Amino acid sequence: MRYEAIVIGVSSGGLKALRLIFSALPSGFATPIIVVQHIGPRSENSWIKLLNESCIIPIKEADEKEKVATGIYVAPSNYHLLIEKDRTFSLTVDERVNFARPSIDVLFESAAETYKEKLIGIILTGANNDGTKGVKRIKECGGLVIVQNPATAESSYMPASAIAAVQPDHIMELDQIGQLLIKITLSANI
Amino acid sequence: MRKEDSSELEISLLLEAFYHKYGYDFRQYSRAHIRRRIMSRMGLTGISDVALIQSKVLNDQTFAYELLQDLSITVTEMFRDQEFYKSVRKNVIPVLKTYPFIKIWHAGCATGQEAYSVAIILKEEGLYDRTTIYATDFNQQALDRAKEGIFSNAMMEEYALNYQLSGGIASFSDYFTFNYDRGIINQSLKKNIVWANHNLVTDSVFAEMNMIICRNVLIYFDINLQNKVQKLLYESLIPGGILGLGLKESLRFTDYSEKYTELDKKLRLFKKKY
Known part of the structure; x- marks a missing residue:
């Protein structure tokens, strides 16, 4: 099966975790990756620049109405990020969800509705239960769920909450996740 | 199926x-x-x-x-996106100062916080008394709350910080009277604001404006509707009039990107060409 998109949710300690995964990906990695990281409403996006330095694939903030293409997109601070059926991004300023804007659930649920079984959802380190409803929806729609091993995550709460709600397809260490992504997206493209 | x-x-x-x-x-x-x-x-x-x-x-x-x-999304705050209001002070106020009378349309004002923010800036710049602010929304319930101008103390703390970060140097609390756990905005800031029910999707032009503020409204629309509403906003502005959008909004996918110059590209302030 060919996966159309990968969504990743991460909160505290997220930058390090994302770096580890993204630095493993080769330049030809074709599947779009869409990230929600919990960040403060007043934060600038300097972390995107930091992330860009450790990874070959271009990383940018998702623009509203932009078409989802190859590359890594991150949700802008203070906006929810959603994916439309026509594979474009929408941004909203709706209330915070799980005290977060952007919220992982909002991205994951809309991505699940759009990509159905062709979606991979990944929950990484984090200190609240945002993303739990999102992975549930991904599973209901037939997608694949990967969760970082809570035992070795910087903050175990978010991955543990996801695991309590669904049976993930993979529970693994950060350095294995990049390899797995390469394996499943490559084998699907042959 | x-x-x-x-x-x-x-x-x-x-x-x-x-x-x-x-x-x-x-x-x-x-x-x-x-x-x-x-x-x-x-x-x-x-x-x-x-x-x-x-x-x-x-x-x-x-x-x-x-x-x-x-x-209807009514999430808003006073001086939301402080940099935007900083730029309004720096780049828009000098333009507004050239007019004897000023009409500003706040389209999609929800519960009114940003319309009051503009009122405060105009007051501080000595322009309020020659300005009419038309603040509109299709959500009557939100408009009714906007008219009251009552905000909880918890909100007020956030707003006061926003105000300072946006370049405000007066004492923010002077713009309010306090009653138990709430702040009520002064009548002197309310008097030139006209609150009206207007739906950007189904209603039409109602006046010619010197400035239109329409922030975080268009992101909810598809491209066709964005284009239609941009036409309405364009036709409601005088030549040289100013359009302020939300920080993630642009004219990029519309027919109107060539019809404005950029007053502040990053903070989404545009000036209608003559």
């Missing part, structure tokens, strides 16, 4: 029903957003079928207005 496809169709039918029965048109809104709001209402009411929501909308006006509130 798969179940998901029919639920998509059911949402379209619900929006048709809503429009034809009540005149509110959400048919060209971001569908992912609308779906999310409807699902949340379904979760609250325990109704698991969009078709049942549709029949309830048609037969139960109270329910329909609840759903209308769900679909």
Whole structure:
């Protein structure tokens, strides 16, 4: 099966975790990756620049109405990020969800509705239960769920909450996740 | 046909029903957003079928207005995006100062916080007394709250910080009188604001403005509707008039990107060409 998109949710300690995964990906990695990281409403996006330095694939903030293409997109601070059926991004300023804007659930649920079984959802380190409803929806729609091993995550709460709600397809260490992504997206493209 | 496809169709039918029965048109809104709001209402009411929501909308006006509130986003704050207001002080005020009378339209004002923010800046710049601010929204409930201008102390703390970060140097609390746990905005800031019910999707031009502020409204619209509303905004501005959008909004996908110059590109302030 060919996966159309990968969504990743991460909160505290997220930058390090994302770096580890993204630095493993080769330049030809074709599947779009869409990230929600919990960040403060007043934060600038300097972390995107930091992330860009450790990874070959271009990383940018998702623009509203932009078409989802190859590359890594991150949700802008203070906006929810959603994916439309026509594979474009929408941004909203709706209330915070799980005290977060952007919220992982909002991205994951809309991505699940759009990509159905062709979606991979990944929950990484984090200190609240945002993303739990999102992975549930991904599973209901037939997608694949990967969760970082809570035992070795910087903050175990978010991955543990996801695991309590669904049976993930993979529970693994950060350095294995990049390899797995390469394996499943490559084998699907042959 | 798969179940998901029919639920998509059911949402379209619900929006048709809503429009034809009540005149509110959400048919060209971001569908992912609308779906999310409807699902949340379904979760609250325990109704698991969009078709049942549709029949309830048609037969139960109270329910329909609840759903209308769900679909209308009223999240706002005073001096939201401080850099934007800093730029208004720096780049817009000098332009406004050249006019003997000033008309500003705040389109989609929700509960009014940003309209009051503009009022404060105008006051501090000595322009308030020659300005009329038209603050409009289609959500009457939000407008009624906007008119009151009452904010909780918890909100006030956030707003005071926003105000300072946006370059405000006066004492923010001087603009309010306090009553128990709430701040009420001064009458002197309210007097030149005209609150009116106006729907950007279905209503038309009503005056010629020196400035239009329409922030975080267009992100909810699809490209066709964005274009239609940009036409309305363009036609409502005098030549040289200023348009202020939300920080993630642009004229990029519309027919109007060539019809403005950029007053502040990053902070989304545009000037209509002569």
